[in-house]
Amino acid sequence: MFVITADQIDSRNDRDRAGEMIAGLVAEFGDVFTLPPDQTAGDEIQMLLADARTSLDLVLALHRSGHWSIGLGVGTVRTPLPDSARQASGEAFVGARDAVTRAKKADTRFGLTAEPVGPAGPAGARQHRPVLDGEQVEALIATFLLxxxxxxxxxWAAVDLRETGLTQVEIAARLGISTAAVSQRLRSALWKVDRSARPALVRLLEDLDNATTGTGPST
Structure with a gap:
């Protein structure tokens, strides 16, 4: 499972953005949450998810806003689940707390902590070990965020329109610039690199999650 804990940056000198951010995430992502975003300690929000792709997308959305230190915890969660994220517990929540604490001192304001893989089982039993550990996956995601x-x-304006499916000609007309200028903006924004990297990062997050349950990677 995936837990995201986000703490508002410089909240003492800014308005409370938690409610606004929660509303925006729910509007954009709908019912993807295992436990919906919840305002916990004052200016902090927390959410629980089962899907790696959505978890990465949420990290990207929070990071883009520029107002949050973001911790991503990967691991097990105690069941049965309560009604709200603030009441839930488990290794993924512990990991998210550790990650957001470290994120406050990071250049990207992001941290990731994965539940340690347990000791080997009985002789002959297969145990899934992640290709990369949490620290290594954190480094790759941090590079992506930079x-x-x-x-x-x-x-961003060019990328946002391109990701809706518009062609470069259509984007040029929408922005009132030349097609060549659109192409240059997409190149400078490293849009193709962004699109290529995301699926790989999702697979690495899935791999970390699978390691906490002892299952192999998804195919």
Whole structure:
């Protein structure tokens, strides 16, 4: 399972953004949450998910806003689940707490902590070990976030329209610029790199999650 704990940056000198962020995430992502986003300790939000792709997308959305330190915990969760994220517990929640604490000092404001893989079982039993551990996956996601962090507002405008399925000609007409300028903005925004990297990061997160249950990688 995946737990995201996000703590608002410099909340003492800013308005409370938790309610607004929760509403925005629910509007954008719908009913993908195992436990919906919940405001926990004042300016902090927390959510539980079962899907690696959605978890990464949520991390990206929070990071893009620029207002959150983000911790992603990967691991087991105590069942039966309560009604809200603030009442839930388990190794994934412990990991998210550790990750968000470290994220506050990171350049990307992101941290990831995965539940340690347990000791080997009986002789002959197969145990899934992740290809990369949590620290290594964190480093790759952090690098990915740094690339996006350097994207200009013009680059974001072109990328957002491209990801809706518009062609470069259509984007040019929408933005009132040339097709060549659209192409340059997409290149500078590293849009193709972004699209290529995301599926690989999702697989690595799935692999970490599978390791906590002892199952092999999805195919």
């Amino acid at each position: 690339l996006r962090q350097r994207r200009t507002s013009e680059g």
